[in-house]
Amino acid sequence: MSDPIVILTEEPLNADDRVNIETLVADGDMPLVVLVPANTERHLLVDFLENLSMLEFAKAFRELSGKQPDPEHERTAAAETLAASLTALGGIGGGVTGEVVEGKPVDALVAKARELNAGQAVVITRPHAVADTFHTDWANEAQDKLGLPVLHLYAGSGFIGDS
DSSP states (O other): OOOOEEEEESSOOOHHHHHHHHHHHTTOOOOEEEEEESOOOOOHHHHHHHHHHTTOHHHHHHGGGOOOOOHHHHHHHHHHHHHHHHHHHTTSTTOEEEEEEOSOHHHHHHHHHHHHTOSEEEEEEOOOHHHHHTTOSHHHHHHHHHSSOEEEEETTSSOBOOO
């Protein structure tokens, strides 16, 4: 069996993401481990600028209210994201498992990659203009901590982030 691939995602993976992951696995039998954060510890100013950069003005100002999301709702949403992702990736490689992780998502990715002696790490997110521009996104942070190349894919597309 080959070295596992650890995948961190904030979005439910779909058929397009499956194609991207199948390309990584090719004919190998490497197991896939999907991690979904229970919370993403959002930063108000970064989120505000992010929404403005994506021309989502109403959303930008709506989120300024500072209303904190319900932790139970976030865990339920993460479990649903994980279930959809496991279904989307079913039958690829040497099997697909996953878990909802608490705390900082990148720390969870790094810990799991080291625990499993992973050969690859993949981060799948929606575009984040501010974090991507300043290389503070999850993929860059994970790459710095792991010392391994970390592939950054944008959810539902074939686009590769700059990490």
